[in-house]
Amino acid sequence: MAVSAIAAIPALKDTYLQLKARMDKGVQAFQAELASTRTGRASVHMLDGIRVLAYGAETPLNQVAQVTAPDANLILIQPWDPSLLAEVEKALRASDLGFNPQNDGKIVRVPIPPMTEERRKDVVKHLNKELEERKTVIRNIRRDGNEAIKKAAKDKTISGDEEKRALEEIQKLTDDEIKRMDEMSKAKEKEIMQI
CATH class of the missing domain: 3.30.1360.40 (Gyrase A; domain 2)
Known part of the structure; x- marks a missing residue:
């Protein structure tokens, strides 16, 4: 992965690394939830x-x-x-x-009894609910990062251009993490609905 523009700004490097670590942890928790979700096969x-x-x-x-x-x-x-x-x-x-x-x-x-169609739909519904909760967690992390960047700009430790670039970078990071979770969720949903 290329070095992030925000990580190149010394005043924001720690902020970026903390955000990235927190988001990765949130995605890993979702991945663990997916692994433990029941499909038609024993696991x-x-x-x-x-x-x-x-x-x-x-x-x-x-x-x-x-x-x-x-x-x-x-x-x-x-x-x-x-x-x-x-x-x-x-x-x-x-x-x-x-x-x-x-x-x-x-x-x-x-x-492991075979899952009924109704049970499969219930599992998918639960999966979608879990996905939305995890997306909210990622968005809350983004909010924390945005607040830290705005505070740094207000305190004059970064310039206005750096603030704008950093906010865009955090939005991109957020979008990428949410996209990763969406893709994992779609794959798991396909596996659950497969008979």
């Missing part, structure tokens, strides 16, 4: 939000067990400590994912 990421009561503390499932998806309709969970089998099963049943786990004493099997 170990579907269980990323599951937390298990282990040794008196709520612990992410993937830290207490090996989670695999051997085929499109099944997830296998093998706790490293067999005494946690019941807790894993309990956490899965308590989740709002609608799974019916089966415990055979060594492994918890989670059959």
